[in-house]
Amino acid sequence: MAGVTTRTRLSPDQRRTQLLDLGVRLLSTRSVDELSIDLLAEEAGISRGLLYHYFGNKAAFHEAVVRHAADDLIAQTAPPTSGDAFERLHASMAAYLAYVEQNLAGYLSLVRGSAGGSEAMREIYDEARAALTDRVFDDEHDGFRVPDTPLARLVVRGWAAMAEDAVLSWVLDPTGVSREQLLDMLTAALPSLVATVPEQ
Amino acid sequence: MAGVTTRTRLSPDQRRTQLLDLGVRLLSTRSVDELSIDLLAEEAGISRGLLYHYFGNKAAFHEAVVRHAADDLIAQTAPPTSGDAFERLHASMAAYLAYVEQNLAGYLSLVRGSAGGSEAMREIYDEARAALTDRVFDDEHDGFRVPDTPLARLVVRGWAAMAEDAVLSWVLDPTGVSREQLLDMLTAALPSLVATVPEQ
Incomplete structure (x- = not known):
């Protein structure tokens, strides 16, 4: 107990x-x-x-509990301050994966919107996601040069949606994909998506 | 009426x-x-x-209504049979965007899981998404060479989650991003993500 x-x-x-x-x-x-x-x-x-x-x-x-859980998520996935951009993003994704594994049932209920479907819950969820993606535009913390344009914001948000979907799918059924493959794929995905966005 | x-x-x-x-x-x-x-x-x-x-x-x-709506979505976004892979995917994404615009409220309620959050609804939704992403592995219809591995499946599923998020975000607030920019980005994203996946 x-x-x-x-x-x-x-x-x-x-x-x-x-x-x-x-x-x-x-x-x-x-x-x-x-x-x-x-x-x-x-x-x-x-x-x-x-x-x-x-x-x-x-x-x-x-x-209050969900807000606390979101704060935990943001804190636990803070990228390390040392290492190159890829290493730091990789470490952040590994922490995110570990968080989802440790908080699976609650996280799943939030992501799938079955948490009562309330507006307040939706807002906390959106805020947490925004806090996670805002990091990418913060050069000091991340290191990829992502132009801060409306299109790049859509791309980074979309990448976060992709990461969320892939991590949950993998945690629910990891058949045929190693943890390292998943993390490498998610880490490589961001710069590869950002490269398709024009600088201006 | x-x-x-x-x-x-x-x-x-x-x-x-x-x-x-x-x-x-x-x-x-x-x-x-x-x-x-x-x-x-x-x-x-x-x-x-x-x-x-x-x-x-x-x-x-x-x-029954949601299943009918999902069938409409799958039919309306069927890629054209002519054109190169990029053109066909682009046309399919344009049709998807038009579908979301035309069915916004209902689609939003489904995606956000506030549609009663029932298991049956979730299943229809997952089936529709699977039908949409399965196309990508069908060479005849799409034309990108996507290796059918568990990792590539995660990537394509993740790309679909990204497309869903980006299209909904854009429809709700298109500020600063043109329809063409959005469609080009979503179309370029798939081959660029797939390129990060090892062939085997």
């Missing part, structure tokens, strides 16, 4: 963060819809009343 | 097809969830009872 010790003296913010961490861990094996305040209360060993105090209602609770 | 004339002598199959055509047309401006048997009855000028006779229940009705 991944319980949260109730005796530890924590600030309300620390306690809230601890509960969100637990909520995200619970998403590794269940969809967002299957995550209930009752379940979190049981796993954390605290009262439902206290959880409602922290999170308000079920929709707000789901939103 | 896009009514279905009730006096025409049609076979039950023809009538059913006519009603499905109307259902698909109604999806151009509403999500799958917003499509009701009541609405179809009103637009078709026939009784709800008759519609229940044709389609059983709401879920089966939605499934």
Whole structure:
């Protein structure tokens, strides 16, 4: 049981963060819809009343957990600061793949929009994707020279959609493709797509 | 009013097809969830009872309409038989873009999984996507030499996810990107991605 010790003296913010961490861990094996305040209360060993105090209602609770999961994703996939552009992108993709593997059920429910299909969920999801793709336009962090034009934005967004689809497909059925092949393909795909975009 | 004339002598199959055509047309401006048997009855000028006779229940009705819409998509985007590989793929992408524009609300609700999020809907959607990408492996119809390996399948699937994302993004906000630029980019993306995949 991944319980949260109730005796530890924590600030309300620390306690809230601890509960969100637990909520995200619970998403590794269940969809967002299957995550209930009752379940979190049981796993954390605290009262439902206290959880409602922290999170308000079920929709707000789901939103907070998913936002926390998105922040984790963005943090964990931050490219390393050393290495050439290919190495850094490769490391970031490997971290992304590991994240999807560790958070499969919850991630799948989000991507497939079955997480209640709420507007708020959609927004968090879109924001997280935008944060991930914005990195590509940040020379210091990534190193590919991607012209920041509306067409290049479409390409990079599209590449992210491709990566999401390929990673999920592979995690669900890796037959015939090694982890290294998948990561190499996704890493090579970005510069190869960007090369088709005119500089101006 | 896009009514279905009730006096025409049609076979039950023809009538059913006519009603499905109307259902698909109604999806151009509403999500799958917003499509009701009541609405179809009103637009078709026939009784709800008759519609229940044709389609059983709401879920089966939605499934039949979405399957019909997917068949339309596959038929309308069939690549022409003449022209080189680039021209044929370009024409197919142009037809896909036109389809999304004409069926925006319903298509969006399907892609975003907010169409009730049912397993049946997901399956129809996955089947349609598979039918679209399978074409790429069919030399006679497309002409790019794509090795039929598990990795190439992931790449082509990923390209389709990219196309879907880019087309929807562009239709929702075309600022700064012309229709021709979008179509050229999507057409160039496939061979450029496939080139990164080893032959074996």
